[in-house]
Amino acid sequence: MKKRCTHCILSEHFPGVSYDSEGVCSFCRDKSFLQTEENAIQKAQEQVDELLKTVKAQSNTYDAVMLYSGGKDSTYTLYQAVKKYGLKVLSFTLDNGYIPNQTFDNIVKITDKLGVDNLIFRPSKENMKAIVKASALYPIYNKRTMVRISSVCNSCISMVNTQALRIALEKNISIILAGFTLGQIPVNSIIYKNNYTFLEESRAKSNSLLRKYTGEWLDTYYNLPTSLVKNTVEWPTMVNLLCLEKLSEEEIVAAISTLGWTAPKNVDGCSSNCQLNTFNNVIHEKVYGYNPYELELSHMIRKGLIDRETAISKVETMDPELFKSIADDLQISEDEIGNAGSLYKTGK
Amino acid sequence: MESTLQIQEQLLEFVCRNYMVERDDVIPDESLVDQGIIDSFGLVEISGYIQKEFGIVVVDSEMNRANFGSIVKISNFVEKKRNS
Numbered sequence: 469m470k471k472r473c474t475h476c477i478l479s480e481h482f483p484g485v486s487y488d489s490e491g492v493c494s495f496c497r498d499k500s501f502l503q504t505e506e507n508a509i510q511k512a513q514e515q516v517d518e519l520l521k522t523v524k525a526q527s528n529t530y531d532a533v534m535l536y537s538g539g540k541d542s543t544y545t546l547y548q549a550v551k552k553y554g555l556k557v558l559s560f561t562l563d564n565g566y567i568p569n570q571t572f573d574n575i576v577k578i579t580d581k582l583g584v585d586n587l588i589f590r591p592s593k594e595n596m597k598a599i600v601k602a603s604a605l606y607p608i609y610n611k612r613t614m615v616r617i618s619s620v621c622n623s624c625i626s627m628v629n630t631q632a633l634r635i636a637l638e639k640n641i642s643i644i645l646a647g648f649t650l651g652q653i654p655v656n657s658i659i660y661k662n663n664y665t666f667l668e669e670s671r672a673k674s675n676s677l678l679r680k681y682t683g684e685w686l687d688t689y690y691n692l693p694t695s696l697v698k699n700t701v702e703w704p705t706m707v708n709l710l711c712l713e714k715l716s717e718e719e720i721v722a723a724i725s726t727l728g729w730t731a732p733k734n735v736d737g738c739s740s741n742c743q744l745n746t747f748n749n750v751i752h753e754k755v756y757g758y759n760p761y762e763l764e765l766s767h768m769i770r771k772g773l774i775d776r777e778t779a780i781s782k783v784e785t786m787d788p789e790l791f792k793s794i795a796d797d798l799q800i801s802e803d804e805i806g807n808a809g810s811l812y813k814t815g816k
Numbered sequence: 817m818e819s820t821l822q823i824q825e826q827l828l829e830f831v832c833r834n835y836m837v838e839r840d841d842v843i844p845d846e847s848l849v850d851q852g853i854i855d856s857f858g859l860v861e862i863s864g865y866i867q868k869e870f871g872i873v874v875v876d877s878e879m880n881r882a883n884f885g886s887i888v889k890i891s892n893f894v895e896k897k898r899n900s
């Protein structure tokens with residue numbers, strides 16, 4: 469059995485964690501945290517309201533482009549964007565080749581029901597596999613980034629972000645919506661300017677590593693055309709509407725079920741849109757010694773949105789068959805997986 | 817009002833608290849990104865922090881390496897903005 473905080477589920481290898489005599493972790497002991505977060509959420513809500521008012525008044529074809537994975541969180545966010553905030557949304561889906569059929573059915577059903585346009589971008593299977601494989605086996609990202617997310621997930625999300633930004637700039641859309649929750653992103657990132665030139669620097673190193681292990685073609689997915697960047701005066705604003713709500717998973721699922729959303733079967737308890745999730749989590753656990761969902765689920769426990777037992781079952785139930793089927797599909801051997809851990813540890 | 821050194825001190829404290837690093841691990845005149853201390857979210861957080869903490873407004877064109885490249889550069893930038 470893994471040693472975990474007795475209140476949340478942060479385990480002993482989580483960076484910066486320590487436990488008191490009652491086994492409560494340093495993060496749970498920080499009582500001021502939730503209040504600070506509450507204040508930040510309130511401030512973000514004001515900023516969001518003001519931004520939406522301005523953007524809606526511009527009467528463009530679309531107020532926002534939304535990163536729509538078809539999972540429960542982004543489905544709820546899309547629903548909210550349309551129904552609660554009255555936004556004209558262009559939804560955008562990255563098909564990484566590992567989306568369950570049920571999730572695709574959900575995407576069609578929900579966008580139809582909400583009257584929302586949908587764009588799908590599907591990189592070639594060969595390229596996508598190369599990206600997944602490189603992300604899983606080599607230390608591409610900053611260790612600090614990995615406290616919130618697995619390496620493969622991060623590669624997909626970086627691609628979605630870049631492509632959504634491209635769509636926003638090409639179509640003159642001022643807002644990019646995403647369905648991240650607090651715990652997945654820091655509280656200061658509920659709303660922020662997606663300034664590509666500013667943030668590019670922080671991604672340069674990981675991009676060059678990913679390119680090294682895949683190919684020059686990578687830039688098509690992770691870079692914006694220079695002309696587009698040069699001509700941009702004002703960058704779109706990223707908004708994570710779901711961070712403004714305080715909802716449990718059951719409440720989210722109940723709300724979107726009325727729209728016809730159905731949970732896919734062949735995914736693990738942490739994801740409702742990607743078959744890679746189990747594989748990513750197992751690798752992350754092997755490399756870093758903790759599950760990439762620990763931070764998010766612990767955050768939900770502290771807010772009273774999930775009970776500890778359910779959270780533990782989510783991170784501890786990993787189907788070995790699901791892992792093996794993905795490893796086989798990517799043609800990754802057990803030796804390579806074992807080697808990945810040691811590559812990370814030596815920082816090579 | 818805080819001096820540049822005090823601003824630096826405050827920033828250093830913010831970085832250490834938020835990114836779980838020791839003071840001695842932060843080189844003030846080197847990029848926090850290059851040092852592996854922050855990622856893109858870190859940049860967003862720091863720009864949010866200085867706007868709130870020091871009451872300045874940062875516009876898109878000011879978000880670059882010249883202004884945000886290190887603790888020293890950020891402090892100088894804050895100082896310059898407050899005096900303008």
Ligand SMILES: [Zn+2]
Binds near residue numbers: 475496497
């Ligand atoms: Zn805890």
